[in-house]
Amino acid sequence: MIEERKALSVTQVNLYVKDVIARDDILCDILVKGELSNFKAHSSGHMYMSLKDDSGVIRAVMFRSSASKLNFKPQNGTKVIAHGRIGVYERDGQYQLYIDDMQQDGQGDLYAAFEQLKIKLAAEGLFDPIHKKPLPKYPKKVGVVTAPTGAAIRDIINVLTRRFSYSDIVLYPVLVQGENSAASIVEAIEYFNKSRIADVLIVGRGGGSIEDLWSFNEEVVARAIYNSEIPIVSAVGHEIDFTISDFVADLRAPTPSAAAELVVPSQIELAEKFNNVYKMMYRQALRVIENRRLQIEKCKDRAVFKNPLRNIDSDRQYLDNLAHMFETACKTAVAAKRQKVAENAAKLDALSPLGTLGRGYAFAKGSSGAVIKSISQVSAGDRVTIRVSDGDFKAEVID
């Protein structure tokens, strides 16, 4: 039977087990609670250790990239909660925990509380991007909620002073760790919202252990930040520290200095911008003038401006033509009239009594000058005038 089946090599078995484990959803994202033992920090920066409880032990490794971010010094006996995945180390045929994050399992299970609150508030929508308010571009006054001593306030003031002297700064001093710190942070945020003396708030503190930063993981602080109508930038601890406040705030800054950089513009860049705007306006003004000049050039090229007399010339010619036509018309009309007069004169001539006289006829006029047309107009002895073609003479009526 043994001979009939194909035997796997040890390596093949280990690889197979590794593959099975790697495909398990629970094992690839797991939180493990235990006590450190056999702890060894290698010179390479990797950390090798075991996690144990009353009845069992599991080997664990934390590589340098994750180990360097730890905010506590692990040692044998430290109770921890580690996050990571279970994997197989083929060489030894051993499964182990590959840790990527680890917290001290100190007072009241802080890490678990953090995770629980985070899940609860996320479900309520407190982290939703839709609630994030935009920061004012040029705040006249920046409100700071942090301790009055320490690096955080100094860093914030340094950056704000250097970067944008236009913004005033007002500090509301609070406790940033310890029993009453959460209440004091809430009071400060509420004061700013009531008084409205600042346009934007920086809420935070410098680096510390998870216990030191804990007030920024408190639900009351998270809700005060959420309820603030003034935009809030959170700035808690170092780059690697994430608190609930960071998730609720309108913007998370990795450090207090970074928060200061985020809330105000750079004065130097702004001055540069004004300078550019000025140059741009100047160029644009020149461009508008140049455009107008080109339009004028175009107009100048048009015929009416090139030879302004051309139209007048043609008009004049037209006028001349008209005058000529008028004159001709007048002449023709006069000639026609003249012709008609001549014709009428000839007709008149034909009808004239003088023409009849020319043919030997005569007529007589009485002493009154009236033409005698009837014998009743004369009596014997009357003197009459006889008109012939070339003159007249006197005659006496005999009978």
Add this chain to the structure above:
Amino acid sequence: MSDKNSFEKNLSELEQVVKALEDNEVSLDKMIELFEKGVGLTKECTNALNAAEQKITILMKNRDNGEMTEQPFNAE
């Protein structure tokens, strides 16, 4: 706070002026008017920045009536 309004107002006005200037069809008279306005606004903004005297204060609670007052603060 009215100060803040003037700075922001000037800036947004300046942005509008620049926008209007970008229209190549703007009349010459209007262009000159915009240009002068823009130059004035740029100057005002720059002056506002240069003249700003940053005040740094700390809020102190009055022990008697609990009211908060601003007092000069020196972080050093």
